[in-house]
Amino acid sequence: MFMTTGDLQRAHMVKGVVSVTKHLMFESDEIDQFERFDDLIEQVKPALLQKAADNDGDGLIYVHFNTEIAQMSVAPRFLIVTGYGTVVKLVDPGK
Template sequence: MFMTTGDLQRSHMITSVVSATRKLMFQSDEVDQFERFDGLIEQVKRDLMDKAKKAGGDGLIYVNFNQEIAQISVAPRYLVVTGYGTIVKLAD
């Protein structure tokens, strides 16, 4: 199983598109903790790979991640990471 942010330079068949989202709540009185995005990205990577594997894919291409801070009313705030990519099956 592989993951890349670009194209694949060998024969392959696109099977589906997959996405995954993880969030982490932190209190309003805490200083913004952008370094915590790293852990969320790793979790989203695992989720994407699991979904691709269950779909019978060999890997993911054009993988992208969006990071944001979402605030609901005054509190709480959430660090949110969404990842998506294209599942491919390698040709023999």
Template sequence: MFLTTGDLQRSHMIKSVVSATEHAMFQSDHIDQFERFDELIDQVKQDLIQKAQDQDGDGLIYVNFNTEVVQMSVAPRFLVVTGYGTIVKLADQ
């Protein structure tokens, strides 16, 4: 299984486009917790890989990640990571 942010330079068939989102509560007693984005990105990668495997894909191309801090009125803030990509199946050679 592979993930790439670009195109694939060999024959392949596009199967589907998938996305995954993970979040974590931003602890108000700590000022800088942005390093937690790394673990959320890793979780999103695993979610995308699982979705690709479930659809019999060989990998994902054009994978992108969006990160944001979300404030919910009076509730605490959340770190949110959304990832998406295109599932591909490699052509037999």
């Protein structure tokens, strides 16, 4: 299973697109902890790979991560990471 932010330079079949969202809540009196986005991204990666496997894929191409801070009224605030990519199945060109 592989994951790349770019294209794949070999024969493949597109199986679909998958996405995963993770979030982390923190109190409004805490300072913004942007470095915690890295932890959320690391949580999203294996979940994306699992979704690719569940869709009979060999990997993901064009993987992207969106980060966001959402505030609900006065408190709390959430760090949100959404990862998405295209599931592909490698094709044997000899077949």
